[in-house]
Amino acid sequence: MAASTDGRDGDHAGLRASFGHVAEPGSGGTAAGSASEGLKRQREDRRCHRCFRGRVHPGVGVAVHMRVLQQPEQEAQEQRRHAGTRACAGLVSPDVFVPSNGPSSSPSGTNSYDFSGSKxxxxxxxxxxxxxxxxxxxxxxxxxxxxxxxxxxxxxxxxxxxxxxxxxxxxxxxxxxxxxxxxxxxxxxxxxxxxxxxxxxxxxxxxxFVPNNTLEHHLHGKGLPVMDWPKRMKIAIGAARGLTYLHEDCHPRIIHRDIKSANILLDDAFDAKVADFGLAKLTNDSLTHISTRVMGTFGYMAPEYASSGKLTDRSDVFSFGVVLLELITGRKPVDSSQPLGEESLVEWARVLLRDALDMDDFKEVADPALECRYSKTEMRRMVEAAAACVRHSAAKRPRMVQVWRSLDVDDASCDLTNGVKLGQSTAYDSSRYSADIELFRRMAFEGDGSTAEFGCEDEDDGHGSSARK
Known part of the structure; x- marks a missing residue:
């Protein structure tokens, strides 16, 4: 289903102005900032406009070029709109940009060990x-x-x-x-x-190498300390920013196709890094979707992708919504040990999310291991984002930039509803979703009920990793 792109240009301009700084823990110890802090960051980031291009040179390697943009913002946007399809261009500030230290390295490996230089x-x-x-x-x-x-x-x-x-x-x-x-x-x-x-x-x-393992490991690993709420919020915001960059600031945009907690790596400060672009696809802006073979992980797939192979950026949004549900509830995406009908995290959480928001009470949906130690305001924001992300209709899901903003700043102007009331049948059809997932289960696993990663079961040996593929 074609994804809605209404209002994209306005949101995109604000996004580019906001990429310069990651939200730091606020007074509540989380990574969420206040609305005033977000506006301050945007004003600061507008002072530094840079763009980059990366190209693969056959037989040589990868060269990254940087230039400072001095044109007005409107002219810069026009240039990016007509940029070549091999350029991943965007306005970024120094804390997200990796500068080039010279020409690309030779196949012999000369100067190949400088992470900040050319690939x-x-x-x-x-x-x-x-x-x-x-x-x-x-x-x-x-x-x-x-x-x-x-x-x-x-x-x-x-x-x-x-x-x-x-x-x-x-x-x-x-x-x-x-x-x-x-x-x-x-x-x-x-x-x-x-x-x-x-x-x-x-x-x-x-x-x-990202040293602190994966989000999956810290949420679901045995014998590990409970991940506190400030870390969960920080990880959600960081991962949302990374995915927003792929969807909004890369031209053509990049769809990940395999967003899951095992592909969100953590450094020692619990900053999130989205990994594994082996399943990523570039889409032309003129196309609304890509039809391709289904590749991904059971439990995270959007219903339209699992059943038909039709892929949009909103398919990534659905998968990210499942990750948010993991952070909120502490449950796995699919858990065969749960009662019949509650194995799927999305289906189990659907009614609970609606009731939690209606009553402004999150005890039933929050991870019991948190023991109610969380910011109620931040929990509400994450629950709202998760509920919007896992809507059955791709067109009714928000864009990643909307999800990121709703998590990062408590901004009343950031509307995730898209005209949909929570629990509305057109927004989420549980029976259709169940049928889609059951069909894919039979196709992918030949009825064995497996919920492991498609293609190979992933063993957790307690080590950190930078690409669990």
Missing amino acids: SWFTYDELVGITGGFAAGNVIGEGGFGKVYMGALGDGRRVAVKQLKVGSGQGDKEFRAEVDIISRIHHRHLVTLVGYCVTENNRLLVYE
Whole structure:
């Protein structure tokens, strides 16, 4: 279903002005800022307008170029509107921009270990050395496309090396597309590509290592401390900012296609970084959707995507809504141990979300492990955002920029309703959603009831990872 784009230009201009600073914990210890603080950040960010382009040069590597925009904002917008389809252009400020330190590195690996410089090639022998010969003890993740190894560069910095399986379904074209996409993305809430390696029999990607594991690990791992509310709010805002950047400031826009808590990595300060763009697709602005083979993770898929393969940016919004529900409730997206009819987090939460907002009481929907230790105002904002994101109708879901703003700033002008009342049948059809998901369950898992990641079950070994694919 075609996604609504009404009001996009106005929202987009405000978004570009707001990317410069991430909300810091407020008086309540969370990452949400006040409305006045948000406006102050926007005014400050307008003073520094920069844009970047990233290109993949065959046989050379990736070069990133930066120039300062001095044209009026209207002229700058017109230039971006006519920019080439290979440019991921946007106005960003220094805390999200990764500057270039010179020409792109050579295949030999010269100057390849500077994360702040241009992306580079690695030789296969270099990666063998970095990962200890791809030792089993260095495996930090495994998924449908291959294993991920922890490694160390020559100066001691850690990286995550994603070794793709031969015959995994990701051909040369898809691999180079992934490199092309990731190399053009520079944002503090998105995992950085350090380099890559292509040989006759090997294809590998080298990412920055994000040390504090995944959101999935901290929410659902056994024997771990309860993640407090300020951290949950901070992670939700950070991940929303990263996804907003993909949808709004990349041209053509980027749809992730596999948003889930396992693909939200955390650093030591619990800042979120969205990972794994192996399933990402670039869409032309002239197209309303992409029809493609279904690839993603059961429990997070939007109903229209799971049933038909039709993909829009609102499919990502649905998946992010499921992540918000995980943060709110502490439950997994699909839990076969729950009573019949309550296995799906989305279906279980639907009525509870409506009642919680109607009564302004969140005890029934909030994670019991929080023991009611949360900001009621922030909980209301997250519940409202989650309810809007998981609407059955893609056209009735908000855009990611709306979701981010609603979480980050308590702004009454940020309307997530899109003319829909919570619980309205046209906004969420439980029976249709159940039928769509059951159909996909049979197609994907041949009736075995599995809820693991599509293609390969993901084992949690307690290590952090930068790409659990």
